[in-house]
Amino acid sequence: MNSIILRTATRFLMPLILVFSVVIMLQGHNKPGGGFIGGLLAAAAFSLHALAFDPRETRAALRFDLRTIIATGLLVALGAGIAGPLVGKPIFTGVWTVVAIPGMGEIHLGTPLLFDLGVYIVVIGITVLMVLSLVEQEDAPASSSSKQEGR
């Protein structure tokens, strides 16, 4: 798609959507939201980018290969799960710690947040991978060039 309006709008919208997706992820602990829906929002931002510009540019903008992103997310979520056994509790038990930040008071940090973060990353990775594969499939002439990277 080649539209200057879409491209300009995307430049403004993308940061907003990405920040909003993080907000949604963070508020998911007590209110509607969470890692999955946040990840979907962020993936929507990248899909918009891919439509407005070019799938290749989106891959470049992500900086990491999507497979690396998925694997990292899985490992983060797994890390949140095994924190429980490390302190002698069953698996996936929430482990909490209080961090004092000067000027802001204390915040509670725990493994449920870490787990949400892992889910957030995995969902971004997989959804963007699916969207990009479909977009690239459309762009590629019938040749096998769509096979060049993971689908």
Add this chain to the structure above:
Amino acid sequence: MSTLAVLPVLLPLAAAAASTLLYRSLRAQRVIGVVATSSLVAVSLMLFLRVWDEGIVVVRMGDWPSPIGISFVVDLFGAIMVVLASITGAATALYSVRGIDKERQSFLYFPLLHVLLMGVCGAFLTGDIFNLYVWFEVLLMSSFVLLALGNERKQLEGAIKYVTLNLMSSALFLTAIGILYGTFGTLDMADLSRRLASTERTGVVTTLSMLFLVAFGIKAAIFPLFFWLPASYHTPPFAVSAIFAGLLTKVGVYAIIRVFTLMFPIDPGFTRPLLLFLAAMTMLTGVLGAAAQHEFRRVLSFHIVSQIGYMLLGLALATPLALAGSVFYIMHHIVVKANLFFIAGLADRIRGTSDLRSPGRVSVYARAPLIALVFFIPAMSLAGIPPLSGFFAKLVLVRAGLEIGEWAVVTVALLVSILTLYSMTKIWAEAFWKGPDRNEDEPESVERVPPTMVLPVAVLALITVVVGFLAGPLFGVATRAADQLLDREAYAEAVLGPERGSRP
């Protein structure tokens, strides 16, 4: 702490993540594949020993009390299944190193294999019916991709049938869970077992049990819902169809056995005749279908169906002896069936074809007599020739059937056994014995079979022989697992604690 009980799920997950991270290096993925699955064998054996010594192991996720939270409940039957799954997984990983082409491997074949194993182990370990559904989905999703990976025409054709029917089964499964939750307000299988035992709403219970039977019946490929299996299992690479053949339908059988012992115990007036009929028909149609086939893996696929009938038979008879027979049958069957598919892959490499009507490049017996011999062991075991494992498995089931006078179904079981022997000798004669005419020289060089593909086959054949010779002690294990399965209250008590007079 009983983290050990969740390791069979965590280990494949970690392996999947690690090998995805190392997507650039096929060598690293192969090493992780073999190492992780072999450690899974060790972990599952430790878990089995733990359950053997201490009884049912319960892990409550996130420290939530049952029945509110999700728990993993490992009894002997579950532990045995995990051991078998890990052995099959390890054999498949090793076989895949050379048995799966580089292109498939570079499209994340190994991570998918780990995810498949994770789903299978999760299904065997969980004590929550909705969680069981989730593990089914995990293993189905990865099996969809594994089946279609490579994009060959016949693969996609098989995958469409496989995906459609399995999604239907999942939808039914989910519906049944929804009704179950709506009616009884709990998803914990132990809690459900108590509530179902004391409920007066027998109509709903019967309906639910039939919904579960159909949902799991599709997955386990019982009559008349089996036709997706022979239509799809011969299409993917040999390593993939071996792990499918060994494990996937058995997850369905596991679920049927679990649900029909813990939640809906066999009712001699209604479920027993129904299950007996289904078991007999499954055995018969499977074996007759196999007799009409001329493709190595299609013959074997129909035999999976027929073997599922035997496992169902043990459940339907519902005596402790019969159930132990079922458990023993599964133990024997998973190893034998996966191995036969592996050997089909070796024979295909040597002969250049899997068609039994074509003479192929060279007879397997002439080129590699040891491989031909190794085929003979699982094939004869499948047919039930003493002293191999299949003989004892069938012996127990037949005896259990005679004890309660179910003559008809025992006759069917024996007849099917003979027909199985017919199919196996057909494969033996056509694929292993016959070759092209002697006079022609063999100008083509025959592909050498790599040792990493022979080793898993040899080990699995050895296990089959050992199971045959240690049938006594192993049958003792199966008996204890069956006794545990029949003792619903012990399962519930392990999870929920002793029953109180009135519960909130």
